[in-house]
Amino acid sequence: MDGSRKDDVGRESDGAAATAVVTVDVREGCERDYLRWQRRTDDVARRRPGFEAAELYPPASVDDHSWVVLFRFGTVGDLRGWLDSPDRRRLLDEGRELFSGPGSQEILAGERPEKDTVTAVVAHDVRPGHEAAFLAWQEKAHKVQKTTAGFRGYELFQPVPGVQERWVAVFRYDSMRHLEEWLGSTARQRLIEDGRAHITGFDVRKVGSAFSGWFRFGEAGGRDEGAPPSWKQAMMVLLALYPTVMVLSITVSDALTGAGLPEFLVFFVGNILSVATLTWILMPLANRVFGFWLMPGVPRTRCRQALGAALVVGCYGLSLLVFGLATA
Numbered sequence: 001m002d003g004s005r006k007d008d009v010g011r012e013s014d015g016a017a018a019t020a021v022v023t024v025d026v027r028e029g030c031e032r033d034y035l036r037w038q039r040r041t042d043d044v045a046r047r048r049p050g051f052e053a054a055e056l057y058p059p060a061s062v063d064d065h066s067w068v069v070l071f072r073f074g075t076v077g078d079l080r081g082w083l084d085s086p087d088r089r090r091l092l093d094e095g096r097e098l099f100s101g102p103g104s105q106e107i108l109a110g111e112r113p114e115k116d117t118v119t120a121v122v123a124h125d126v127r128p129g130h131e132a133a134f135l136a137w138q139e140k141a142h143k144v145q146k147t148t149a150g151f152r153g154y155e156l157f158q159p160v161p162g163v164q165e166r167w168v169a170v171f172r173y174d175s176m177r178h179l180e181e182w183l184g185s186t187a188r189q190r191l192i193e194d195g196r197a198h199i200t201g202f203d204v205r206k207v208g209s210a211f212s213g214w215f216r217f218g219e220a221g222g223r224d225e226g227a228p229p230s231w232k233q234a235m236m237v238l239l240a241l242y243p244t245v246m247v248l249s250i251t252v253s254d255a256l257t258g259a260g261l262p263e264f265l266v267f268f269v270g271n272i273l274s275v276a277t278l279t280w281i282l283m284p285l286a287n288r289v290f291g292f293w294l295m296p297g298v299p300r301t302r303c304r305q306a307l308g309a310a311l312v313v314g315c316y317g318l319s320l321l322v323f324g325l326a327t328a
Contacts, residue, residue, distance in 0.1 A: 017052070018079040020071040020123050023205055024103040026250045028065060043125045043245045044087050045071055050078025063101070067303040068205050079107065104203065107169045108157055117152050120183065121205045130198040138169060144172060144187055150178025150281050179206065204319065232294055235312050240282035242316075244274050246323045 026034045042054040052072040059066055073079035082088060083105075083185050120296045126134045133176050135156075142154050152172040172181040182188060184203065248270050287294060293308025 017243075018073050018076040019108045020073075020079055020083060021106045021108065021205065021316060022069045022071065023066050023105075024069070025100045026067055026098060030098045034067070034095070034098045035093070037098060038067075041088070041091050044091065045082055048078065048085070051082070066205070076107070081289035092102050092263065098135050106166065108168060108170060117172040118206065119172045119177050120179055122169045122171075123169065124169065124200055124202045125200045126167050127198055127200055132199040134167065134195070135153045137191075137198055141188075141191045141195075144191065148178070148185070148187075149180050150174040151182075167201075176206070176311060216288075232308075235309070236283070236286050236290065236294070237278075237313055238284050239315055239319075240278055241274070243319050243323070244277050244282060245270075246319075248273055248277075252324065280284070310311075 050073040055070040057068040150173040154171045157168040253266050253270050
């Protein structure tokens with residue numbers, strides 16, 4: 001971005017690639033209309049100079065209506081050109097009735113985060129005249145955070161007049177569990193209390209998913225509509241993984257062992273077949289069957305959530321019964 005970025009080693013970076021983190025609260029019942037509107041918005045963004053990617057992250061719970069969209073461009077100038085363009089203003093006017101409020105937007109500059117990480121974006125409203133104290137408080141928080149499990153990195157983005165008025169801290173963890181542990185820790189709560197004298201408010205957005213490669217709900221040739229919450233992904237992976245491993249163990253593994261193949265090669269071949277079966281057969285099938293429960297665009301009522309979870313647990317029981325009888 002035009003300003004500077006402070007990372008773990010205190011380097012300054014200018015003219016780096018830029019990302020806009022846009023958060024919107026979608027009115028209940030308008031999810032499908034919003035997804036159609038978002039696809040049109042992404043199509044227009046793709047035609048802008050410097051466009052690299054657009055990613056959509058749906059709400060993480062039934063009661064949450066906040067959707068997070070990331071737009072990545074080659075430079076801050078390219079990103080600003082898109083955000084300020086007449087085309088985007090027209091799209092915002094068209095979609096205004098889909099949102100319950102104005103939403104929020106943060107601009108970040110720097111390299112792409114490494115894969116397989118989850119990210120929290122924390123935007124702060126710093127009291128005028130407290131900037132130096134805020135920086136000292138952030139450094140104190142960073143030192144504590146570096147000692148926590150799964151920590152991968154931290155960056156602090158300064159405001160840029162006319163583009164980004166808030167101070168934005170970005171930190172990354174290796175899993176959502178470790179990120180949630182930090183966000184809910186007593187150490188962080190004490191730090192927040194220490195910093196209240198320097199800020200008037202802040203908000204937190206989480207981005208990332210551990211199994212998202214197996215959960216894609218975009219149209220053919222289109223963009224991703226996002227991934228389900230991590231707990232649903234974990235349940236679906238277990239549902240597909242258990243029968244895969246059992247079938248391969250009973251058939252292929254026994255046959256290879258009987259043929260005299262070393263045990264380490266038997267496991268290796270079994271893993272190859274398991275991953276291939278999950279990626280190209282069972283996970284796409286599970287996504288279609290449980291689409292009513294997994295798909296981000298479907299309204300997440302409590303009844304629908306409970307029904308989907310109950311069906312998955314029922315399938316667990318059926319798998320255990322079948323393989324229990326088969327191996328008795």
